Amino acid sequence: MRRIKLTRQEKAIEEAIGRGEYIKVSDEEFSRIAGAIAARKKDAILHIRVNSGDLNNIKNKAQKLGVKYQTFISEVLHRLARA
Numbered sequence: 001m002r003r004i005k006l007t008r009q010e011k012a013i014e015e016a017i018g019r020g021e022y023i024k025v026s027d028e029e030f031s032r033i034a035g036a037i038a039a040r041k042k043d044a045i046l047h048i049r050v051n052s053g054d055l056n057n058i059k060n061k062a063q064k065l066g067v068k069y070q071t072f073i074s075e076v077l078h079r080l081a082r083a
Contacts, residue, residue: 040078042074055069058072058073
């Protein structure tokens with residue numbers, strides 16, 4: 001039988017399952033979670049020009065938060081769109 005090589009993330013998930021860190025949820029709860037994930041799916045591309053100083057400030061803020069700057073911009077736009 002061929003052995004499958006797991007990624008670091010897959011290994012971490014497998015170990016967490018072994019430690020009992022994941023719990024079984026109802027089908028209703030699973031559907032709610034799946035719906036929330038689907039609603040956050042990024043399915044459009046946006047190209048914009050911005051001031052280089054503004055972009056550097058955004059990158060610095062994102063780095064302080066420990067996220068990629070594109071993710072940070074996407075989250076800010078999402079919050080503005082919902083407001």
